[in-house]
Amino acid sequence: MKILIRNVLLNGETTDIYINEGKIEAIGSSLTRDADKVINGEGKVAVPSFINGHTHAAMTLFRGYADDMPLRRWLEEKIWVLEAKLTEEDVYWGAKLACLEMIKNGITVFNDMYWHWEATAKAAFEMGLRAYISAVFIDMFDRKRAEEQIELNLHLYDLSKKYSPNVVFTLGPHAIYSVSEFSLLWVSEFSRKNGVFVHMHVAETEDEVKFAKERYGTSVVDFLDSLGLISERFVGCHGCWLTEEECEILGRKGAKIVHMPVSNMKLAVGKVVPHLLFSKYGISYCLGTDGCASNNHLDMIETMKFASLLAKFATGDPTVLPAYEVFQLATKKAAFCFHLGEWEIKVGSTVDIILLDLKRPEFVPNFDLYSDIVYAANGSCVDTVICMGNVLMEDRKVPNEEEIMENARRIARSLVDRDR
Amino acid sequence: MKILIRNVLLNGETTDIYINEGKIEAIGSSLTRDADKVINGEGKVAVPSFINGHTHAAMTLFRGYADDMPLRRWLEEKIWVLEAKLTEEDVYWGAKLACLEMIKNGITVFNDMYWHWEATAKAAFEMGLRAYISAVFIDMFDRKRAEEQIELNLHLYDLSKKYSPNVVFTLGPHAIYSVSEFSLLWVSEFSRKNGVFVHMHVAETEDEVKFAKERYGTSVVDFLDSLGLISERFVGCHGCWLTEEECEILGRKGAKIVHMPVSNMKLAVGKVVPHLLFSKYGISYCLGTDGCASNNHLDMIETMKFASLLAKFATGDPTVLPAYEVFQLATKKAAFCFHLGEWEIKVGSTVDIILLDLKRPEFVPNFDLYSDIVYAANGSCVDTVICMGNVLMEDRKVPNEEEIMENARRIARSLVDRDR
Numbered sequence: 085m086k087i088l089i090r091n092v093l094l095n096g097e098t099t100d101i102y103i104n105e106g107k108i109e110a111i112g113s114s115l116t117r118d119a120d121k122v123i124n125g126e127g128k129v130a131v132p133s134f135i136n137g138h139t140h141a142a143m144t145l146f147r148g149y150a151d152d153m154p155l156r157r158w159l160e161e162k163i164w165v166l167e168a169k170l171t172e173e174d175v176y177w178g179a180k181l182a183c184l185e186m187i188k189n190g191i192t193v194f195n196d197m198y199w200h201w202e203a204t205a206k207a208a209f210e211m212g213l214r215a216y217i218s219a220v221f222i223d224m225f226d227r228k229r230a231e232e233q234i235e236l237n238l239h240l241y242d243l244s245k246k247y248s249p250n251v252v253f254t255l256g257p258h259a260i261y262s263v264s265e266f267s268l269l270w271v272s273e274f275s276r277k278n279g280v281f282v283h284m285h286v287a288e289t290e291d292e293v294k295f296a297k298e299r300y301g302t303s304v305v306d307f308l309d310s311l312g313l314i315s316e317r318f319v320g321c322h323g324c325w326l327t328e329e330e331c332e333i334l335g336r337k338g339a340k341i342v343h344m345p346v347s348n349m350k351l352a353v354g355k356v357v358p359h360l361l362f363s364k365y366g367i368s369y370c371l372g373t374d375g376c377a378s379n380n381h382l383d384m385i386e387t388m389k390f391a392s393l394l395a396k397f398a399t400g401d402p403t404v405l406p407a408y409e410v411f412q413l414a415t416k417k418a419a420f421c422f423h424l425g426e427w428e429i430k431v432g433s434t435v436d437i438i439l440l441d442l443k444r445p446e447f448v449p450n451f452d453l454y455s456d457i458v459y460a461a462n463g464s465c466v467d468t469v470i471c472m473g474n475v476l477m478e479d480r481k482v483p484n485e486e487e488i489m490e491n492a493r494r495i496a497r498s499l500v501d502r503d504r
Numbered sequence: 505m506k507i508l509i510r511n512v513l514l515n516g517e518t519t520d521i522y523i524n525e526g527k528i529e530a531i532g533s534s535l536t537r538d539a540d541k542v543i544n545g546e547g548k549v550a551v552p553s554f555i556n557g558h559t560h561a562a563m564t565l566f567r568g569y570a571d572d573m574p575l576r577r578w579l580e581e582k583i584w585v586l587e588a589k590l591t592e593e594d595v596y597w598g599a600k601l602a603c604l605e606m607i608k609n610g611i612t613v614f615n616d617m618y619w620h621w622e623a624t625a626k627a628a629f630e631m632g633l634r635a636y637i638s639a640v641f642i643d644m645f646d647r648k649r650a651e652e653q654i655e656l657n658l659h660l661y662d663l664s665k666k667y668s669p670n671v672v673f674t675l676g677p678h679a680i681y682s683v684s685e686f687s688l689l690w691v692s693e694f695s696r697k698n699g700v701f702v703h704m705h706v707a708e709t710e711d712e713v714k715f716a717k718e719r720y721g722t723s724v725v726d727f728l729d730s731l732g733l734i735s736e737r738f739v740g741c742h743g744c745w746l747t748e749e750e751c752e753i754l755g756r757k758g759a760k761i762v763h764m765p766v767s768n769m770k771l772a773v774g775k776v777v778p779h780l781l782f783s784k785y786g787i788s789y790c791l792g793t794d795g796c797a798s799n800n801h802l803d804m805i806e807t808m809k810f811a812s813l814l815a816k817f818a819t820g821d822p823t824v825l826p827a828y829e830v831f832q833l834a835t836k837k838a839a840f841c842f843h844l845g846e847w848e849i850k851v852g853s854t855v856d857i858i859l860l861d862l863k864r865p866e867f868v869p870n871f872d873l874y875s876d877i878v879y880a881a882n883g884s885c886v887d888t889v890i891c892m893g894n895v896l897m898e899d900r901k902v903p904n905e906e907e908i909m910e911n912a913r914r915i916a917r918s919l920v921d922r923d924r
Contacts, residue, residue, distance in 0.1 A: 144868070148875035152826035185865035349813035350879070352822040380879040381866060386806075390813070393769035397814075402772040406572035445605035446801060448564070448909045449916030455568035459770070459800040464884030489868045496869030 085120050085473050092125025092439060094429060101130060101429065101437070106473030108433050121475060127443045128467055129453060132427045133192040133436035134384035135418035137342035138283075138321045138372030140198045141207070142170070142178030144185065145496040146377040155289070155351050163377055167199065169502055174495050175200035179207035181492035182382060187211065187482050189383040189463025192436040192471035195319065195342070195372065195422065197256040197283050201240045205247040212476050214436070216422060217244075218256025218283045223267050230267045241278070250472070254281040254319075259288070260304055261295045265311065272312040281422075282313060286320030286341075289353050293325045305330035314339050319421065321372065324348055324355040331358060335365030340421040343413075345390040346381075347374030356398040359405065370418035371410075383463035384414045392458060407458040439468035505540050505893050512545025512859060514849060521550060521849065521857070526893030528853050541895060547863045548887055549873060552847045553612040553856035554804035555838035557762035558703075558741045558792030560618045561627070562590070562598030564605065565916040566797040575709070575771050583797055587619065589922055594915050595620035599627035601912035602802055607631065607902050609803040609883025612856040612891035615739065615762070615792065615842065617676040617703050621660045625667040632896050634856070636842060637664075638676025638703045643687050650687045661698070670892070674701040674739075679708070680724055681715045685731065692732040701842075702733060706740030706761075709773050713745045725750035734759050739841065741792065744768055744775040751778060755785030760841040763833075765810040766801075767794030776818040779825065790838035791830075803883035804834045812878060827878040859888035 087103040094101065094111065102110040102117045110117065150162035175198065186194060193214040196204055201219040208215035219240055223230040237255060244253035255271045257263040263271075275282045287293060287304045300307045305326065308314055316338035323341045326334070334341065343357045362369050371391055373382045388410045395405040419427030419435075427435050442450065446460040457465075469477040476482065507523040514521065514531065522530040522537045530537065570582035595618065606614060613634040616624055621639040628635035639660055643650040657675060664673035675691045677683040683691075695702045707713060707724045720727045725746065728734055736758035743761045746754070754761065763777045782789050791811055793802045808830045815825040839847030839855075847855045862870065866880040877885075889897040896902065 144865070147869065147880055148872040149869075151872070151875045151879060152823050154822055158822075181865055181868055188865060346813065349817040350822065352816040352820050352824075354820050376880070380875065381881075383882075386809075386882070389806075390810075393766065393810075394817075396772040397769040400772050400774050402574055402578075402770065403572050404772075443906070443909065445564070445601055445608060445909065448601055449567065449569075449913045451916070451920075452568040452571070455571045455800065459571060460567055460796070461801075462803075462806070462882045462884060464882060486863070489863065489865065493869045496871070500871075 086118060087121045087123065087470060087473065087475065088115065088117055088119035089123045089125045089130065089439070093129040093442070103437070103470065103473055106434050108429065108431055108435070111429070111431055123439070123468060123475070123478065125439060127441065128439040129442055130429055130437055130439055131457070132415040132429060133438045133469065133471065134190050134414045135370065135422065135424070135427075136186060136191045136194040136373050136382065136384055137319070137370040137418055137421065138344060138374060139182065139194050139196055139382065140375030141182035141194065141196050141204050142175040142198055143375030143377045144181040144382070145174065145178040145492060145499065147380045149500070150377065151380070166499055169499055170199055172200045172203045174499065175203035176207055177488070177491045177495050179204040180211065180488045182376070183207055183211035183213050184482055184485055184488050185382045186213065187469050187476050188466065188480065189385065190438040190466035190469060191382065191384055192469060192476070193418075193422065193424065195254070195283060197258070202243060205244065205251045209247045209250045212250070212471055212474050214250055214471065216252045216254050216281060216283070218254040221255065221257045221267065221271070222262045223264050224262060225264045227266065230264055233267060234270055237274070241280070252281070254283045256283045259285040259292060260307060261292055268308070268311050268313060275317050276312065276315070279317065281317050281319055283319045284321065286323050287325040287330070288322035290325060303327060303330050305333050309333050309337070322348065322353070323357050324353050326358055326361070328361055331361040331365045331367060335367045339367070341367055341369040342372045343369055343391060344372050344374040345394045346387055347378040349390065349394065351378055356394055359395055360399070368417060368421050369413065370421045371413050385457060385461055385463050385465070388414050388458045407452065407454040410458055411454045436471045438466050438470070440465050441467040506538060507541045507543065507890060507893065507895065508535065508537055508539035509543045509545045509550065509859070513549040513862070523857070523890065523893055526854050528849065528851055528855070531849070531851055543859070543888060543895070543898065545859060547861065548859040549862055550849055550857055550859055551877070552835040552849060553858045553889065553891065554610050554834045555790065555842065555844070556606060556611045556614040556793055556802065556804055557739070557790040557838055557841065558764060558794060559602070559614050559616055559802065560795030561602035561614065561616050561624055562595040562618055563795030563797045564601040564802070565594065565598040565912060565919065567800045569920070570797065571800070586919055589919055590619055592620045592623045594919060595623035596627055597908070597911045597915050599624040600631065600908045602796070603627055603631035603633050604902055604905055604908050605802045606633065607889050607896050608886065608900065609805065610858040610886035610889060611802065611804055612889060612896070613838075613842065613844065615674070615703060617678070622663060625664065625671045629667045629670045632670070632891055632894050634670055634891065636672045636674050636701060636703070638674040641675065641677045641687065641691070642682045643684050644682060645684045647686065650684055653687060654690055657694070661700070672701070674703045676703045679705040679712060680727060681712055688728070688731050688733060695737050696732065696735070699737065701737050701739055703739045704741065706743050707745040707750070708742035710745060723747060723750050725753050729753050729757070742768065742773070743777050744773050746778055746781070748781055751781040751785045751787060755787045759787070761787055761789040762792045762841075763789055763811060764792050764794040765814045766807055767798040769810065769814065771798055776814055779815055780819070788837060788841050789833065790841045791833050805877060805881050805883050805885070808834050808878045827872065827874040830878055831874045856891045858886050858890070860885050861887040
């Protein structure tokens with residue numbers, strides 16, 4: 085598809101942008117090119133789309149079902165009870181709703197970990213998003229479950245080609261307290277041989293840190309590193325309780341960390357990510373929303389504001405994580421984490437593009453675009469979304485959105501009453 | 505004006521609501537009443553409007569002009585430099601923009617403190633909002649300035665009748681470090697005699713606490729109480745550094761506190777309001793956005809999420825400030841703080857009403873309306889706003905919004921280059 089965006093604001097100047105099959109071929113005023121689709125960019129600004137570094141897409145089905153509860157009770161009495169009933173069809177509609185919500189908020193890439201892998205892959209593929217998807221790998225230290233999980237992952241790895249190029253298969257060992265050493269070694273080996281990302285919860289809670297100490301006599305990262313897991317393919321999520329020593333290892337090995345400020349605050353995990361150590365040790369990190377049961381909104385603009393303000397509050401320093409820096413964490417630096425290439429709007433780039441509507445109070449007077457995006461705007465300011473050369477949203481309209489909401493609503497409500 | 509809202513969701517049931525001259529006269533299905541205006545409520549839910557407990561409306565003009573700076577430098581090098589140039593006309597358009605933004609986000613009442621009192625009053629009056637407005641009262645311990653300020657306030661108190669019933673005059677002694685004891689005594693006396701609210705920054709920063717100790721040998725609240733200022737007419741803003749002893753006084757005297765989670769985090773004031781003490785001592789409190797230079801968005805839905813999550817994070821307890829409780833802080837409890845009467849949608853009430861659009865991903869599946877509003881929604885989910893019996897917004901459209909944005913944009917930009 086050939087897309088011509090007319091008279092849009094880009095880096096402070098009004099220009100045209102020409103995209104051919106997902107690649108930016110020309111930027112300049114009054115471009116004369118054939119286009120299948122012409123978009124009027126007047127009153128709008130073009131920026132790279134947002135990348136959601138960690139979510140559980142289908143958990144949109146649980147939005148508002150259980151909040152304001154202690155983590156353990158929330159999981160055991162509410163979330164796991166519903167999750168046990170989930171079918172492929174349920175996850176498909178939950179993931180569709182998540183994709184719709186992410187598109188509405190200008191997100192074109194998400195990194196997912198959930199049950200019923202193919203349902204999420206199909207949803208992302210149909211909605212036209214880019215997705216890194218892992219199946220939740222949990223064996224609870226049971227060899228039989230471990231072998232089933234390995235078999236499943238081998239199957240999904242082959243199956244994933246069907247959803248290429250949108251979907252990338254990744255490995256999703258849940259966390260050190262739910263996956264055996266045996267399985268983690270397999271994950272490590274498979275990741276190394278096939279160049280596959282490892283997507284894992286790391287040092288999210290104090291309990292996890294204690295678990296590592298008690299079971300393995302070491303830190304979370306040290307343990308994972310001893311299994312060869314810490315590499316440039318490792319994407320560790322949360323990382324609230326990481327120590328200086330662990331950050332040194334992560335930085336040296338080129339591992340990535342995804343920070344979830346909203347979820348961490350809502351579940352009161354007790355610590356903020358040590359982002360000053362991330363900088364000190366050169367760790368690449370980015371931001372994620374987490375799933376809708378613990379956020380409950382898939383909006384990276386909101387997440388940027390929380391990330392910046394939480395960092396300022398926790399350090400007592402209002403100069404920490406300024407607007408442009410946090411914008412990069414949600415775009416360019418996230419793209420680096422996921423090997424997505426240069427995430428900048430320039431000729432030759434395959435970056436996804438969103439247009440923000442400047443005719444809103446949030447963008448008046450518009451002294452600083454990045455300040456306005458991070459501190460004043462929200463996902464509803466996104467007007468147009470272009471991903472892999474296709475227009476996914478225009479004038480805030482996404483095809484079939486009513487059908488998706490209707491099905492997700494029906495399924496979520498039926499889930500509560502349904503027997504397992 | 506007679507307004508009939510048809511088939512809207514209210515407390516879980518679909519019903520009609522009939523409003524006559526700002527008073528709810530009937531609630532029930534298939535009402536047969538004459539109406540000047542019929543609103544289709546299908547797919548929408550009716551809730552009380554939001555009350556913004558503390559802002560500086562015209563500071564929308566400074567949105568994005570200076571962020572990520574230490575508080576002192578931010579004030580001295582940026583904000584005060586621009587403020588010194590402000591004219592009545594500038595403040596008028598800045599306040600108009602703020603009113604527009606608040607209407608868009610479902611806010612119908614705001615408590616303001618700023619320069620050029622009448623400009624804000626006129627803006628609020630024209631936009632149809634309810635506003636408690638104080639002139640910033642600063643004398644910097646100079647008797648001549650004090651007398652000028654007193655004279656000005658006497659004048660504004662008379663003038664305020666012109667903007668009734670929308671606008672209520674309040675007294676705005678800025679803070680203990682910028683207003684002399686002489687002036688504070690006058691404020692105290694005038695407030696008592698005329699039943700006027702006192703709107704003041706209280707215990708926002710550690711420096712303020714030190715100032716009270718050094719100059720007056722006591723705490724901020726103890727000092728104010730010795731001047732007779734702490735009463736049910738006292739609205740203290742921020743209160744991050746309040747001690748147990750101060751909370752006891754505030755509770756006993758029936759004073760109110762307004763909490764600004766976003767501003768407090770962004771400026772890194774170093775402490776979170778002691779809300780557990782507020783409950784313990786029965787202090788009525790509510791929420792505010794603060795001005796656009798330190799937030800930078802006048803959205804009480806966003807502020808509710810920040811308030812709840814900051815409270816959970818700071819206490820390490822995810823059960824603190826649950827969704828419904830924080831929703832009440834932005835509606836019913838705020839109405840109590842400002843003597844607005846019962847802020848509930850029921851027959852006989854003069855509550856302002858907003859309709860939220862449920863046909864958005866944020867409200868799917870909609871297990872819990874208050875959770876969805878606080879944790880998933882944002883101001884852009886507001887579809888319709890009714891204030892004092894008038895429709896201020898319908899289908900997210902506000903009259904003259906382009907003109908307001910255009911003028912505010914022009915003025916804000918001219919301000920930077922303008923000589924004093």
